[in-house]
Amino acid sequence: MLRCEASGAAFPARIQVAAHVVESQIEAHRPFGGVVPEIAARDHLTRLDPIVRAAMEQAGIDASALSEIAVTLGPGLIGALMVGVLYGRGMALGLGIPLHGINHVDAHLAPTLLIESFSPVRDVGTWLQVTPPEFPALALTVSGGHCQMSLLRSPVERRILGKTRDDACGESFDKVAKLLGLPYPGGPEIEVLARQARGGRFQFPMKLGPSLGPYEFSYSGLKTAVLDEVRKLAPGSSWRLSAAALADELKAELAHAFQEAAIGQLCLRLENALAGEAASVRSVLVAGGVAANAVFRTRLAEAAGSLPVRFAPLSLCSDNATMIGMQAYFQSADGWIQHPFPRYPESSETGFPERPA
Ligand code: KG4
Ligand code: ZN
Numbered sequence: 001m002l003r004c005e006a007s008g009a010a011f012p013a014r015i016q017v018a019a020h021v022v023e024s025q026i027e028a029h030r031p032f033g034g035v036v037p038e039i040a041a042r043d044h045l046t047r048l049d050p051i052v053r054a055a056m057e058q059a060g061i062d063a064s065a066l067s068e069i070a071v072t073l074g075p076g077l078i079g080a081l082m083v084g085v086l087y088g089r090g091m092a093l094g095l096g097i098p099l100h101g102i103n104h105v106d107a108h109l110a111p112t113l114l115i116e117s118f119s120p121v122r123d124v125g126t127w128l129q130v131t132p133p134e135f136p137a138l139a140l141t142v143s144g145g146h147c148q149m150s151l152l153r154s155p156v157e158r159r160i161l162g163k164t165r166d167d168a169c170g171e172s173f174d175k176v177a178k179l180l181g182l183p184y185p186g187g188p189e190i191e192v193l194a195r196q197a198r199g200g201r202f203q204f205p206m207k208l209g210p211s212l213g214p215y216e217f218s219y220s221g222l223k224t225a226v227l228d229e230v231r232k233l234a235p236g237s238s239w240r241l242s243a244a245a246l247a248d249e250l251k252a253e254l255a256h257a258f259q260e261a262a263i264g265q266l267c268l269r270l271e272n273a274l275a276g277e278a279a280s281v282r283s284v285l286v287a288g289g290v291a292a293n294a295v296f297r298t299r300l301a302e303a304a305g306s307l308p309v310r311f312a313p314l315s316l317c318s319d320n321a322t323m324i325g326m327q328a329y330f331q332s333a334d335g336w337i338q339h340p341f342p343r344y345p346e347s348s349e350t351g352f353p354e355r356p357a
Helices: 026-032 036-061 078-095 104-116 169-179 186-194 220-233 248-275 296-305 323-331
Strands: 001-004 014-017 069-074 099-103 127-129 137-141 147-154 158-162 282-289 309-311
Touching: 014 323, 026 036, 026 137, 036 078, 036 158, 069 078, 069 104, 069 147, 069 323, 099 104, 099 323, 104 137, 104 282, 104 323, 137 248, 147 248, 158 186, 169 186, 169 220, 169 248, 186 248, 186 296, 220 248, 282 296
Parallel strands: 069 099, 137 282, 282 309
Antiparallel strands: 001 014, 014 127, 137 147, 147 158
């Protein structure tokens, strides 16, 4: 839940995260090694109302004090999205206040546009000075569902340079972790395991072939390369190939080599953009679940050279409602109240999007 000072300006002067309640479904999905759409939707149904009430309690207000509601419109799993949108619509209708439909991938970047740090323990309920980044900015959004690079002229004017052709980066972390017998979500598990490796034992491809554009991503080939290596190391395994029984050192080496290639690809694509379409940017913004990875943070800051790099605060990297509220500020200040259900206009590949009146 967000309070903003100087509403209406392109940037608020200060913001206050009045409540920050993050409910995780990880335990419900863990036995399956990935997100199960039906479980996600049903969990939303039962947990949404208590979470909203908890947020209002944390902020010390009741619903009548709310002035706007923001809800994720997409992209995402349709069942979970429908639960959220219908709940938001009902609440907005009942309270007679506007409802903003928010694009989830855009919202991941919103914290990087406002603040440099945020601690849920220290900062909830305090006013935080807003420090906008320098524009134009090159933005990288790397999550479990999305991997995309875009150019930002302002918080609401963006052009997508490239997306993944197949899997998202975080998804490949999750799939490789599953292959190694690690629990879901795999990203943090791979990061920890990779720290135990000496490195150099395996090497997986980080350069992509010429069939992809210079700013596009692809993770299916990397996943297959890890699978092929595991097939060699675990002979006689059935169609349900798993590296779980391999020696711990071997698993650590595999995790390390995979992480190097996955992160290497992101850095190479960033370098391509900085030498090409994004040559004149004045800052780099990085967000999404994978941005929590410490090796990624270090490597990407190196790849950006002398440009200032702003990562989403750790507590706002993975999915959270605070980033949705932050994105709502920008859309609202821009006069862009997107009512669910019309389709969210995708940023075009050729120019900044035309925003609805
Ligand atoms: O942004 P997010 O919470 O959800 C989506 O919108 O997809 O991202 C979740 C993804 C998962 O794939 C998870 O494995 C990955 O982010 N992730 C990480 C790390 N922490 C989370 N990947 C690599 N290293 C991490 N430390
Ligand atoms: Zn996300």
